Amino acid sequence: MSVPLLDPQKLIAELRSRAQALGFDAFGIARADARPDLPDKLAHALAEGWHADMDWMAETETRRADPRRLWDEARSVILLGVNYGPDTDPMTLLSQPDIGIISAYARNRDYHDIIKGRLKEVAGLLAQRAGADVKVFVDTAPLMEKPLAEAAGLGWQGKHSVLVSRDFGSWLFLGAILTSLDLPADKPGTQSCGSCTRCLDICPTNAFPAPFRLDARKCLAYYSVEHKGAIPRQFRRPMGNRVYGCDDCLAVCPWNKFASISREAKLRSRPEFERPALAELVQLDDAGFRALFSGSPVKRIGQARFLRNVLICIGNSGDAGHVPAVLDRLDDASPLVRGAAIWALRRLDPERADGLRQAHLAREGDETVRAEWDGTV
Known part of the structure; x- marks a missing residue:
């Protein structure tokens, strides 16, 4: 049975509303071919050895550099983010040497498990409404989520290479939905670090x-x-x-002051991981x-x-x-x-x-x- 075509803007509005109800704090769309610069950037990073002994990055270089090489039917990428900003400044624990600091992203249930189920719901809605093929990714496949999220308008890659959001600072978990459907793309994020180098200067x-x-x-x-x-x-x-x-370069980002906007939707740390x-x-x-x-x-x-x-x-x-x-x-x-x-x-x-x-x-x-x-x- 064929699926009737929907108005793209109405479809996106429905997807955005569903994503928000599921706890996503950020939503944006990019074309699958929005970052033609990625192959050269990735090749340079690998040639310089910046990936250390993470050989899987080099082994998947071809697919990682372009979503269409990962899945040739991909036409659009929906990027979604969840705010995991900690309630307190992680930097304050550095002066307490008998406390073990666990990075803020790891103080809750594994974010792969948390986000993937939610992504599948949004992707399922897209497939149901538009009859489009979809694939879901949460940092488990060779997909460069951060530059794609920048292309989708969720923020920009800061000088520390992490995505920075005007609303949530450096504290966003990212997930992606690749689809065979051509969707209207959002305006790309604009690099807004200015002359600030706090993230670079703090690195120990x-x-x-x-x-x-x-x-x-x-x-x-x-x-x-x-x-x-x-x-x-x-x-x-x-x-x-x-x-x-290590959260130092994330924790000092000035844009973090806005990360408390979505308090009800954000992830909460497990108390036993805050000051072990x-x-x-x-x-x-x-x-x-x-x-x-x-x-x-x-x-x-x-x-x-x-x-x-x-x-x-x-x-x-x-x-x-x-x-x-x-x-x-x-x-x-x-x-x-x-x-x-x-x-x-x-x-x-x-x-x-x-x-x-x-x-x-x-x-x-x-x-x-x-x-x-x-x-x-």
């Missing part, structure tokens, strides 16, 4: 080689979330008490880790990588009261955890570390852990 590791460019090889968010090995020694002290992610104590986090066994972070994006990195982060933060705390817990982790089953525990012990009690070195080296078979015993802080 100088991860921005230039405005609008992020080098993951120097990014704490990358090392604490994506990186599978030991945290490189030069980035350990800058981690401070960040156990998962390092002393409690370091005690988590695998079952405890899975239970605490059930449904959270933190769970995806696994207990060993999470404890690696926690132990680095404990080493930065300056609190010798953590030493007994650190000693317990020197014999952890994971070399990743053992190595981080050695570094933490050297920071908190170097004499104890020197005294234990020979005994542990005698039974340590992992070369990376042996190197930690021989390393310096």
